[in-house]
Amino acid sequence: MLLQGNNLLSLHSLKHVKSIYGQVKLIYIDPPYNTGKDSFNYNDNFNHCTWLTFMKNRLEIAYEFLREDGVIFIQCDDNEQAYLKVLCDEIFGRENFVATICWEKKTSPQNDAKWLSDNHDFILIYARNKKVWRPNLLPRTKEMDARYTNPDNDPRGPWMGGDLSVRTYNLNYDFPITTPSGRIVNPPTGRSWRTSREGFKKLLTDNRIYFGKNGNNVPTIKRFLNEVKNGITSLTVWAAKDVGTNLIAKNEIKALFDNKNSHIEAAEIRNQNFQEVSQENYSNDNIRIHNKVATPLFATPKPEALLKRIIEISTAQGDLVMDFFAGSGTTLAVAHKMHRKWVGIEQMDYIENITKKRLEMVVYGEQGGISKAVGWKSGGEFVYAKLASFNALYKEKIQNSTEQKELENIYEDLEQKAFLDYHIDLQAILKDKEFKDLNLENKKEILRLLLDSNMDYLPYGDIKDAVYGVDKNTIELNEIFYKD
Incomplete structure (x- = not known):
């Protein structure tokens, strides 16, 4: 399953799905590192306390999704690794700390580095219950x-x-x-x-x-x-020659979307119906890949071989894998090729043109990354859904507006369709001289504050309320999704 929306809200929504909640064997996440480089198309420049709070809220709910013999792998760098370790000790328990993996993410020295050339990342590993979790052996070479x-x-x-x-x-x-x-x-x-x-x-x-x-x-x-044993115990240092580098990962993504036979249409994602729920089911006869594009590259993507190593030592075929910072979809693609079930969550708009399209290509049988190593051919299916957005959609429209006239066109929609803070008189504000004299950015900020944040997304319990105008098909699909 691939879900678009705020990952914290999405996780809380999935708590009500019995086939997912408490059933996850492996969670892998590659969150923003708090480096100030905006590497993940998220705000990768939180202040320290905000970043830790951001992570704490998500790790606490992530813990609840793990099976008793489940495990979580968390990617990070030197910047917050020590603090993240302490936070994870608090959430998962120090007794459930398994190891810290040191991954060689690049092999060439950075000669313009001010101090030392950083060439590694860390991966923290915590079991839900270390007494019952055991890693699989890696295959012998x-x-x-x-x-x-x-x-x-x-x-x-x-x-x-x-x-x-x-x-x-x-x-x-x-x-x-x-x-x-x-x-x-x-x-x-x-x-x-x-x-x-x-x-x-x-x-x-x-x-x-x-x-x-x-x-x-x-x-x-x-x-x-x-x-001898049929496999070997994993070491805690993972070399680039075994699991790849950031550069290899970039080339994997580039190869996917630059191949003339499998280009993805690069069009700006417009404000689509956030109540859409669809199922993708493909075979060799049924492919839905467009034919033109240019693709944005992620600054620090992870190679498929790295995720293969993680999935190999922590799951078996048929197990459920989760990644709620799905990004370009590497975790999900590798899980699919290795015959694992998966749940991915991504809030950024590139999910439509990158993540989803990549998974469509996997289902159809793309041969990049680990495909040949695991004998991947084609097949499978996945559900693609979006959180039903209301005020969040208007906040996005306001944020993306670049001209006064464009912002004025949003005013009418706000009053007629959006949910404003109950004590706000929008017309009075719009007529106010002080408001009219504000610059565009200040107006945008005020309009965002007028919207009731409790109604950013539609609660499932209100889905049949006529005021929201949810169509019959969406209601039926949600009832199937949340059924006991």
């Missing part, structure tokens, strides 16, 4: 398996030699070993063997000790490939 060989043609197959000695000294495990060539070998100074005399004899009898081709080497213990 061909390079790892290539380290296993079979120089002695052991019928059990390839193996890799391991050190027979250990750092912890134990007198009972300190004894001489005679190699097949007759050489006497003792453990290195200060170390002992990892097994007793009896244990060594058993290993030797089972052909698990190797002395080299000529039988004269220090003994090693044979670890067979068919006996």
Whole structure:
């Protein structure tokens, strides 16, 4: 499901959907970093306290969506990482802190950096209940398996030699070993063997000790490939060569929208019906992709390989993944390709031309990002919906107006259709000389303040009230959506 609207209000709306609330296995978010660079098309320049409050409100409700064995991954940088960690300790509990991932987001030094060249981000990981959450193992690579060989043609197959000695000294495990060539070998100074005399004899009898081709080497213990785990435990440092960089992510998005066969129409999103709820269901025969565009690039998008790593270690096929800072839709695209259910929320208008269109291409079978690595072909479906907006729509119109005449055209709509603060006389204000003498920006600010913020969005309980003019189809779709 892809939902457009304020993410805090959207999350509270989704609390009433039983198939989502308390059912999420993984939440991944990449919120504004509070850097002053406006990197996310949000106001990425909050003051410190405002940013923490902004995050606190959203993380508190996010906690409620997690399953008992659920987990949240939160992307951040040095700017607020320490404070965010303390905030998350408060919300999720210090005992549920799992780890901090250090991701190598770029590989080239920034030579004009004033102090040090920043090349990493952090990802905080918290479990809802650390006692029951366990990460999945990462799949073994061909390079790892290539380290296993079979120089002695052991019928059990390839193996890799391991050190027979250990750092912890134990007198009972300190004894001489005679190699097949007759050489006497003792453990290195200060170390002992990892097994007793009896244990060594058993290993030797089972052909698990190797002395080299000529039988004269220090003994090693044979670890067979068919006996190792089917995967590996993730480290906390994720290298660019394994999970990609910001630059790779930019190129992934650019490739999606610059390909002449899958361009998206770049048109300004007009004030559409915010009561729209639609379902997208595609196959190879049914594609709805337009044919012209130029696409805006996000400043710090995340590569699909990074999200693949996160989803691999925290979910299984069929699990529910959530991202309420959906942005360009990377989390949702990767979740879809990996056969996970997903919920994405994004408030910015680019959701129509970027996020939604990207997901349409995924359903149709686009082959960028991780598609080939996971064998993605095509298929699936998603629901696209918007919060029913009333006063929020007028606030947006006021904010976007650039001329006095344009603002005057909004006045009539405000009085006839919008919900004003109950003690406001709009006509009296519009006729007031002081108001007329104000510049455009001050007029816009006053008009926004006149609107009742309690009516920015339509409550579900009021959907059948005739005063709001909600159509029958929208009412029926909402009833289906919120049904028990």
